[in-house]
Amino acid sequence: MSLWRKSWLECRPRVLLTAALWVVTSAGTLGLFGMPKISRDPIPFWNVYILTLAGVVAPLVAMILAGSGINSQTASGVLRGTHPSTHFMLSLPVSRRRSLWVRAALGGLLLLVFVLLSVCVVGFLAPIRGAEIPSGRIISAIPVVLLSSYSFFGLGTLLYTWLDELWGGTIGMAAVGFLCGGFVSVSEEVGVHIPVGLADLPWPVIVVYVAVGLISLGGANIVVERKEY
Secondary structure (H helix, E strand, O other), X not given: OOHHHHHHHHHHHHHHHHHHHXXXXXXXXXXXXXXXXXXXXXXXXXXXXXXXXXXXXXXXXXXXXXXXXXXXXXXXXXXXOOOOHHHHHHHXXXXXXXXXXXXXXXXXXXXXXXXXXXXXXXXXXXXXXXXXXXXXXXXXXXXXXXXHHHHHHHHHHHHHHHOOHHHXXXXXXXXXXXXXXXXXXXXXXXXXXXXXXXXXXXXXXXXHHHHHHHHHHHHHHHHHHHOOO
């Protein structure tokens, strides 16, 4: 069994979960776009949707799709300790680093698909519900959501590599909740009428997001190389 197939089998139930989340989120948002009050001035509601996507939904999906590459995650729920298949995985003639990065690459690609579908499908189908969203605003929102989600994807990979599913998931979801509170506070303070795009983010925020993602992935690589399973 190739590493890519192993990674896909591990991701498959998680893809179904994220697909259900995408359907509920996107369908609900498109439904609300059809309300007369929102369709007349859809930009504020679009900004709320992108803030929610970047601050809650996409980071949550990133934590779901993140994996350790070595300690296989269970199909449902969380597992305390090392998965039984880990020792078999370690006996194969495959480096730990390669196992980690193949799993991370597949999870990252699936996360990219989720973000693109979440932003583009809702944005470009909004006119069907009577709400016109400028295409430039739709495209500019993609980097914002990607920046947030891949930061948490890196963090999730580190947590699931360093800890078991129970503790990694608990700490990761707590971090998502903290970010959610921050986004709510910002939206209430500055209002939802501001444009939501990469150019609107202060450069220190961008630096922090990128640094967290890259440092976390680098840390995960170190943990995998040195950890005694």
